[in-house]
Amino acid sequence: MKGRLVTARTDLLFVYGTLMSMASGALGQGERLRLRREGRILGKAMAAGLMVDLGNYPGLVEPRRWSPAAVGRSTVVHGELLALTDPEQTFSWLDRYEGIVPGGRACEYRRDVIDAVLTSAPLRRREANAYIFQGGMGRARIVPGGRWTTGGD
Numbered sequence: 001m002k003g004r005l006v007t008a009r010t011d012l013l014f015v016y017g018t019l020m021s022m023a024s025g026a027l028g029q030g031e032r033l034r035l036r037r038e039g040r041i042l043g044k045a046m047a048a049g050l051m052v053d054l055g056n057y058p059g060l061v062e063p064r065r066w067s068p069a070a071v072g073r074s075t076v077v078h079g080e081l082l083a084l085t086d087p088e089q090t091f092s093w094l095d096r097y098e099g100i101v102p103g104g105r106a107c108e109y110r111r112d113v114i115d116a117v118l119t120s121a122p123l124r125r126r127e128a129n130a131y132i133f134q135g136g137m138g139r140a141r142i143v144p145g146g147r148w149t150t151g152g153d
Helices: 029-038 087-097
Strands: 012-015 039-048 050-053 058-061 076-084 109-118 124-133
Touching: 012 039, 012 087, 012 109, 029 039, 029 087, 039 124, 050 076, 058 124, 076 109
Parallel strands: 012 124
Antiparallel strands: 012 076, 039 076, 039 109, 050 058, 109 124
16 A cells, blocks of 8 residues: 555644644654644544554544444544644645655555544534555554544553
8 A cells, every 4th residue: 555645625634643632642742742833723523434543543444444343333533623824834744754655665544635523513524634544454443432542652
C-alpha cells in the first residue's frame, strides 16, 4: 500500500488519537503543540468508522474494510475538528509524521477527505481531512465506543 496524498479540499482536520488536544502521552506531544499554533479547535466531532487500537496509537478504519467481527460494534469514531490556518504548510509536516511519503514505501495511513460531524448543537456535517488506517488488521483491536483514551505512551 502506498501512502496516498490528496489535495486538501478543505482547511479542516479531524483528529481522533494522539493528536487530540486532550491527549497526554509523549507520542505526538510536539505535533499537538504545533497543531495548536497552526489551527484552532472547532469542537468535538465524530466520523463514521471503526476505531482500532494499534498499540500506542489508534487508527480509523473505513466502513468498507470492516470485518464480520466488527458488526454490532461502535461504528463511530470520536475526535475533534480543527480549522487550519495554512493547510498546505501543516499537511507538509503532518503527512511526514504519519509516514506518508509521495511515491514512498508502503505505510499504515493515508490522508483523505471524510465527512465529520460537529457534535455541538445543532449537529453540523463538514468535510475534513483525516488520516485513515490502511495497514494490516492482524494486530488491531477494536476500541469499544470509538473513543481513544490512552495517553499514547
